[in-house]
Amino acid sequence: MLQITQINKSYENHRALTDVDLEVPKGVIFGLLGPNGAGKTTLIRIINQIIEQDSGSVELDGKMLSPDDIRKIGYLPEERGLYKKMKVWDQLIYFSRLKGLSDSEAKIQIKAWLEKLEIASWREKKIEDLSKGMAQKVQFIATIVHKPSLLILDEPFSGFDPVNAEIIKNEILELKEKGTTVILSTHRMESVELLCDQVAMINKSRKILDGTIREVKRSFRPEVFQVAIANPALDLPQEWIPKFSDEAWEFTLPLSGKTPNQLLSELMEYGEVVMFREQIPSMEEIFIHQVKASSNE
Ligand SMILES: Nc1ncnc2c1ncn2[C@@H]1O[C@H](COP(=O)(O)OP(=O)(O)OP(=O)(O)O)[C@@H](O)[C@H]1O
Numbered sequence: 001m002l003q004i005t006q007i008n009k010s011y012e013n014h015r016a017l018t019d020v021d022l023e024v025p026k027g028v029i030f031g032l033l034g035p036n037g038a039g040k041t042t043l044i045r046i047i048n049q050i051i052e053q054d055s056g057s058v059e060l061d062g063k064m065l066s067p068d069d070i071r072k073i074g075y076l077p078e079e080r081g082l083y084k085k086m087k088v089w090d091q092l093i094y095f096s097r098l099k100g101l102s103d104s105e106a107k108i109q110i111k112a113w114l115e116k117l118e119i120a121s122w123r124e125k126k127i128e129d130l131s132k133g134m135a136q137k138v139q140f141i142a143t144i145v146h147k148p149s150l151l152i153l154d155e156p157f158s159g160f161d162p163v164n165a166e167i168i169k170n171e172i173l174e175l176k177e178k179g180t181t182v183i184l185s186t187h188r189m190e191s192v193e194l195l196c197d198q199v200a201m202i203n204k205s206r207k208i209l210d211g212t213i214r215e216v217k218r219s220f221r222p223e224v225f226q227v228a229i230a231n232p233a234l235d236l237p238q239e240w241i242p243k244f245s246d247e248a249w250e251f252t253l254p255l256s257g258k259t260p261n262q263l264l265s266e267l268m269e270y271g272e273v274v275m276f277r278e279q280i281p282s283m284e285e286i287f288i289h290q291v292k293a294s295s296n297e
Pocket residue numbers: 011012014015016034035036037038039040041042043078
């Protein structure tokens with residue numbers, strides 16, 4: 001759906017993006033990851049046509065991005081942009097009209113969303129009288145009210161308590177089910193694990209990793225297994241550093257060139273293998289590993 005090719009962008013003397021390529025397929029939740037200052041917001045602003053790239057192209061649905069496409073995009077910026085003195089209802093009407101909805105359609109959509117997110121009773125309140133989380137819900141509605149086909153969410157969960165974060169998470173999943181493509185930029189790796197189908201990681205202006213969550217995790221498998229053996233018939237080698245827990249001895253072992261089956265057969269000679277599970281790295285571990293590795297290059 002979105003094809004980004006060889007994007008470069010510099011601010012004065014600072015290079016914010018270098019030769020960035022990205023392909024976001026239709027209907028996925030795509031995690032845009034990277035440490036502070038990596039260049040994510042710059043890329044998002046280019047997609048939203050807030051700033052212009054120095055070189056490279058952005059295509060939406062196979063065509064060069066044009067100003068008209070902006071209505072197909074819903075953007076929740078990290079720095080929220082609501083008018084503090086305006087009332088919730090008026091504000092949402094204003095944003096909906098700006099995104100091309102008719103007055104009657106805007107009213108129908110806003111009413112439905114206010115009810116769905118259980119904030120209908122706040123419609124006459126000014127934004128400045130809302131808590132941070134409440135204002136966040138209003139901004140979320142402003143982002144999605146015109147049913148964009150591409151949704152770009154920058155830290156959508158910040159400011160939400162766990163219950164409201166869960167509500168927003170479910171709304172994002174529901175939008176995906178309905179065919180919306182979502183780019184999610186966040187530092188919360190647990191949300192990435194839960195929500196994203198694909199990810200790309202940017203560090204120091206360059207893309208350093210991309211793929212499906214499954215592919216990325218596969219490529220970082222340390223080939224180490226978590227093992228538990230109950231009732232050992234033989235002494236377990238001390239170098240395995242076995243620890244007794246819950247009626248079994250637990251330890252981790254690298255494959256060291258063996259296949260998992262070979263390792264398992266060897267272990268079975270020691271006793272009853274009650275756990276044999278490959279250690280799969282979390283996205284958080286992969287993130288830290290990759291950022292450190294590419295910073296050392
Ligand atoms: N308007 C600007 N003028 C000069 N430098 C800028 C400007 N905007 C961003 N930068 C610099 O470009 C780099 C990339 O910034 P960007 O905001 O894209 O990072 P980010 O990945 O979104 O970071 P974060 O996770 O902290 O939001 C940073 O070093 C930043 O200081």
